[in-house]
Amino acid sequence: MVHERDASGGLEWRVRVAHGPLEILAPEFGPFRRAWFRLQGLILGLVMKIWRFLEKAWDLGVDEPRKIIHCLKVGMALTVVSLFYYMRPLYEGVGGNAMWAVLTVVVVFEYTVGATLSKSLNRATGTFLAGTLAVGVHWVASQSGEKFEPVVLGASVFLLASTATFFRFIPMVKARFDYGALVFILTFSLVSLSGYRVDRLFKMAHERLSTIAIGTSMCILISMIFCPVWAGKELYLLITRNMGKLANSLDGCVVEYFKDSEPVIESEEESHMKLQGYKCVLNSKATEESLMGTCPYGHFNFQHPWKQYLKIGASMRHCAYCIETLNTCINSENQAPEFIKKHLRDVCITFSSYSSSVLKELAITTKTMRKSSKIDYLVGEMNSAVQDLQNALKSLPNLLISPQLPVLGATENEKRELTSTTTMIPLMEVIPLFTVATLLMEIAARIEGVVNAVDELADMAEFKPAADDKNKQNQPTNKITSDNKDQETMKALQKV
Amino acid sequence: MVHERDASGGLEWRVRVAHGPLEILAPEFGPFRRAWFRLQGLILGLVMKIWRFLEKAWDLGVDEPRKIIHCLKVGMALTVVSLFYYMRPLYEGVGGNAMWAVLTVVVVFEYTVGATLSKSLNRATGTFLAGTLAVGVHWVASQSGEKFEPVVLGASVFLLASTATFFRFIPMVKARFDYGALVFILTFSLVSLSGYRVDRLFKMAHERLSTIAIGTSMCILISMIFCPVWAGKELYLLITRNMGKLANSLDGCVVEYFKDSEPVIESEEESHMKLQGYKCVLNSKATEESLMGTCPYGHFNFQHPWKQYLKIGASMRHCAYCIETLNTCINSENQAPEFIKKHLRDVCITFSSYSSSVLKELAITTKTMRKSSKIDYLVGEMNSAVQDLQNALKSLPNLLISPQLPVLGATENEKRELTSTTTMIPLMEVIPLFTVATLLMEIAARIEGVVNAVDELADMAEFKPAADDKNKQNQPTNKITSDNKDQETMKALQKV
Numbered sequence A, B: 001m002v003h004e005r006d007a008s009g010g011l012e013w014r015v016r017v018a019h020g021p022l023e024i025l026a027p028e029f030g031p032f033r034r035a036w037f038r039l040q041g042l043i044l045g046l047v048m049k050i051w052r053f054l055e056k057a058w059d060l061g062v063d064e065p066r067k068i069i070h071c072l073k074v075g076m077a078l079t080v081v082s083l084f085y086y087m088r089p090l091y092e093g094v095g096g097n098a099m100w101a102v103l104t105v106v107v108v109f110e111y112t113v114g115a116t117l118s119k120s121l122n123r124a125t126g127t128f129l130a131g132t133l134a135v136g137v138h139w140v141a142s143q144s145g146e147k148f149e150p151v152v153l154g155a156s157v158f159l160l161a162s163t164a165t166f167f168r169f170i171p172m173v174k175a176r177f178d179y180g181a182l183v184f185i186l187t188f189s190l191v192s193l194s195g196y197r198v199d200r201l202f203k204m205a206h207e208r209l210s211t212i213a214i215g216t217s218m219c220i221l222i223s224m225i226f227c228p229v230w231a232g233k234e235l236y237l238l239i240t241r242n243m244g245k246l247a248n249s250l251d252g253c254v255v256e257y258f259k260d261s262e263p264v265i266e267s268e269e270e271s272h273m274k275l276q277g278y279k280c281v282l283n284s285k286a287t288e289e290s291l292m293g294t295c296p297y298g299h300f301n302f303q304h305p306w307k308q309y310l311k312i313g314a315s316m317r318h319c320a321y322c323i324e325t326l327n328t329c330i331n332s333e334n335q336a337p338e339f340i341k342k343h344l345r346d347v348c349i350t351f352s353s354y355s356s357s358v359l360k361e362l363a364i365t366t367k368t369m370r371k372s373s374k375i376d377y378l379v380g381e382m383n384s385a386v387q388d389l390q391n392a393l394k395s396l397p398n399l400l401i402s403p404q405l406p407v408l409g410a411t412e413n414e415k416r417e418l419t420s421t422t423t424m425i426p427l428m429e430v431i432p433l434f435t436v437a438t439l440l441m442e443i444a445a446r447i448e449g450v451v452n453a454v455d456e457l458a459d460m461a462e463f464k465p466a467a468d469d470k471n472k473q474n475q476p477t478n479k480i481t482s483d484n485k486d487q488e489t490m491k492a493l494q495k496v
Helices: A004-008 A031-063 A065-087 A096-108 A113-143 A145-167 A171-193 A198-225 A231-257 A268-275 A277-283 A285-293 A306-331 A338-368 A375-394 A396-401 A412-420 A427-460 A479-495 B004-008 B031-063 B065-087 B096-108 B113-143 B145-167 B171-193 B198-225 B231-257 B268-275 B277-283 B285-293 B306-331 B338-368 B375-394 B396-401 B412-420 B427-460 B479-495
Strands: A013-016 A022-025 B013-016 B022-025
Touching (some): A065 A096, A065 B145, A065 B171, A096 B171, A113 A198, A113 A231, A145 B031, A145 B065, A171 A285, A231 A268, A231 A277, A231 A338, A231 A427, A268 A277, A277 A306, A285 B285, A338 A375, A375 A427, A375 B427, A427 B306, B031 B065, B065 B096, B065 B198, B096 B113, B096 B198, B145 B171, B171 B198, B231 B268, B231 B277, B231 B285, B268 B277, B285 B306, B306 B427, B338 B375, B375 B396, B375 B427
Antiparallel strands (some): B013 B022
């Protein structure tokens, strides 16, 4: 066993001899040489660490170029504000308060326009409220005599700071006004304790507010003009992307489960990636909530029902929990016999293809903000696939008890295998298949939950009717039409 | 249907007459009177909203008094620092930089000691690094002539601000050094652009650092001395609490499923609360990670393997996904016939009692930081319960095919019901029960994952051997002893 540190650092090797004690074979070097080797190893390790870190950073930049753009935007805003004040030196002109403009830019500029706006509003409101209150308290303190002045000031700072800190714990305040409360505490302490007289305070407050206004307006302008990132749009993209991922996961899971029966063409890695998509849905709760915490308006109107996106997200997570369990069944060691699996193969794959079509259609509905003309049809097909699955399960007992009957699609080998078994296949062997079937049916129910949530969104946001709404009368009734429709869905989703 | 706004605001009532159109019955008031009513309603609504908000705040305070203490601590720190500088007025003495002490306290004081320490270190390091760098850049700029000075300064601000902003996107940096990067950008812009000469800069840097030192040390002292909240301890409490909740959920789910067979004494609400405990586990990922993001040392040593707690958390979530699905099966409309359920009832309840005992024992192990002497025994019992469950499932087919055979525990009514059915109970009706059984077995496998994670923690943190390790030789072999042990476990857990 060679420890990593030893391998990179010293030259100490441990050899475990069979049935013997642990022996340490250390070549005989002087202590200086050993220290030198160790130092070399440390430096090498550090360089490797930094290299890996930079590699990660590079990957991040390549994956999300918009983040690079954001960084350049921050740099730009800061340079513009800084140079503006550098030209009229920092501690003259607009007074020592000029640095508040720089501070504002650094603190307020966020990745999304919504977050920047929200922080700007928080900063302005917090400063204004606290400033006004502090001037009042300052006046009261100055009236109460020299002896009581520090007491009044200290007590007011203690009281207001404690109260504001407490409100920051309330989830609703935390989500929306956390920064405002912080700025409130800060401004109140600074203003109420500054040694100024009230008339000078007004001048200072005016300067402070004007510098903050310059800083925030600079941030808002730059974040809105150059490649703006809207929190609302991010939320909406996240939700539609997750729907697609969920659909692929479900499809992938079922295909994977029945894979032995027929080899799948897709490459191993790609299919594995698709399969794991549900994990994104499981882990995106925090992201959804943080996007919702800021003002999430994007390129839609201000009345857009953003909260409904959270509901859709929750219903998708509900679905993902079930897919997680399904995924375990697939990787389980206990598998039903091949010929029994084959009996359910086609219905299951039909079911998964319809249910994932439903999810993909929902993704398109959410993405294009047009009501779908075929979602009802697809849900109907999904439900009839559930019915087919139930029927197939009902017909299983015959198969279990009289395996001598010709099994549709069973090869000669399998038939021989069947005949050689006793009159009954052990129930235990079929149970894993039952579980998969039950989970699929449960997933169908949960997908309907997603359908309802998207329907509600369509009503609330007044989605336009589907583009091909005129064709609604001749609703597809035969399989061929529906298959064409499916292909259309896929194509549209690829554009998504 | 009465709209909320209407109910509180105006006096407009909508009455939907059966088969008739929507009629609006508005009493004939003058416009002023109507406006008055509307205003009254608005004020009433606002008062109600504020009242509900305050109620929530009150509940929060009652539930978590430690948060109130934290608020008082913040107030105290701020008052002390403020009055200290008020006595030596803010813009004299230590210079205009004195306000940095107040600012530091407001920004750095966090709920846990770890977070406060981490922010203090971030602030100090960020300020120091940026200050040093800025002085260098400042010198270079001043050497490059009056014309190029703003160019050099602007370029350096742009470059460093953009780079630092980019690093804030890297998850590892975001989790630990986000605040440091922010302070770095801020200090660098302020110092490099200040109009000072280098010699005055040193004086300013000295003052700035000393005020920050005063602010941070005040925060650290107060947060450590008065009722300290350690992030590590919070994490460890969260994990142990979640284990207990998971155990209760699992137990509750199984008992609920077999409830019809035998009424449960527990009150409805309490049992519902217990049942929903797994949801806490599902939703605690973000909390765990944020606690881990700060320096999570608590009252343990510095080498404590905190990361392992995250692994335990992940393995518990893995388990909770399955319980979520199990919970749905329980609330499903499709239920297996009572007498078949009865056949599995005892094994399932035994299984759930053992598996929840395993979880509770793990909670005690993690809580007391002592290796458990009976965890192996409990896991063994859980696995043998799984075996029993499998055997019970194997014996089901006889029951299904020949219901005429006496069914153990079936009442006369049930027997008559059985005899009246055809020779076979439809397989479909039994499938929900199979699913529950499979899920229970899967949960057992996932609980073993939790056991392994806790075992690893015990090895890494060198947990002490169990207190009753001497009795280990006479390992309990009979049921009675194990039941006593179970009662002990329960008692110990109640203390937890």
